[in-house]
Amino acid sequence: MPAAEDLALLEAAARAGGAVALRYWRNAPKSWEKDGDAGPVSEADLAVNDALEAQLRTARPGYGWLSEESPDGPERLAARRLFIIDPIDGTRSYLNNQPDFALSMAVVEDGRPIAGVVYLPAKNRLYAASAGGPALCNGQPIHCSTRQALSGADVLSNRSTLAPENWPGGLPPVKRSFRSSIAYRLCLVAEGRHDAMLALRPSWEWDIAAGSLIAERAGCEVLDSKGEALRFNQSPPLADGIIAANPSLQAQLMQARRL
Numbered sequence: 001m002p003a004a005e006d007l008a009l010l011e012a013a014a015r016a017g018g019a020v021a022l023r024y025w026r027n028a029p030k031s032w033e034k035d036g037d038a039g040p041v042s043e044a045d046l047a048v049n050d051a052l053e054a055q056l057r058t059a060r061p062g063y064g065w066l067s068e069e070s071p072d073g074p075e076r077l078a079a080r081r082l083f084i085i086d087p088i089d090g091t092r093s094y095l096n097n098q099p100d101f102a103l104s105m106a107v108v109e110d111g112r113p114i115a116g117v118v119y120l121p122a123k124n125r126l127y128a129a130s131a132g133g134p135a136l137c138n139g140q141p142i143h144c145s146t147r148q149a150l151s152g153a154d155v156l157s158n159r160s161t162l163a164p165e166n167w168p169g170g171l172p173p174v175k176r177s178f179r180s181s182i183a184y185r186l187c188l189v190a191e192g193r194h195d196a197m198l199a200l201r202p203s204w205e206w207d208i209a210a211g212s213l214i215a216e217r218a219g220c221e222v223l224d225s226k227g228e229a230l231r232f233n234q235s236p237p238l239a240d241g242i243i244a245a246n247p248s249l250q251a252q253l254m255q256a257r258r259l
Helices: 003-026 043-059 074-077 091-095 181-189 205-217 247-257
Strands: 031-033 040-042 064-067 081-089 102-109 111-121 125-130 155-156 176-178 196-199 221-224 241-245
Touching: 003 102, 003 111, 031 081, 031 221, 040 043, 040 102, 043 081, 043 091, 043 102, 064 074, 064 205, 074 155, 074 247, 081 091, 081 111, 081 181, 081 205, 081 241, 102 205, 111 181, 111 205, 125 181, 125 205, 155 181, 176 205, 181 196, 181 205, 181 241, 196 247, 205 241, 221 247
Parallel strands: 064 081, 155 176, 155 196
Antiparallel strands: 031 040, 081 102, 102 111, 111 125, 196 241, 221 241
């Protein structure tokens, strides 16, 4: 199946799933905390997950499935292609009636994303990319920042990422910004609205698979926190953090990490 056809499928499913999310948004959906201090989940997350699974798995019954809101199993590890899904990335923002939540959806082949969509239904912003194609926002090409100086760069990260102990080569003199959705952070870097995105703690594959491809196709270099290439469909489905920036800033960040 060509990546372009998978991308079209993801886009259609994202819009349908986004409509489900908006039905619950700002209507006080039931929510609860996951076990193991894994954060909140709501009835909206589950409803969106069900809608996406029904549409995507019906269309591609031979693909594997990995979703934050579905039980995981070893059978996906044998799948050459699989869907990696986060039905609502940024659930805390969603439950706080903020618009910065996203549906994050990717098709991964042999460990690499080949199609990815990040859709923010409350903002009507659909980011998309396929392997070998351009990164797009609402159908228009986007490109990452061309900033060359790390000093003063606008980076998306949480506070702990910029703790001095994480930067033995010297804390980068950057401006910090934040968004709840990791997928959205990657897309904001992809369209050059911020210069870099940093997450040094382990990152779930469903948070980053789609956004990493979009950022890459927008001209970013996307690596884990140790400077290695990302691989998906791992067990457990965790990456060793993620850093996305243009190649010049990426090199400077890695130098500050002394990696």
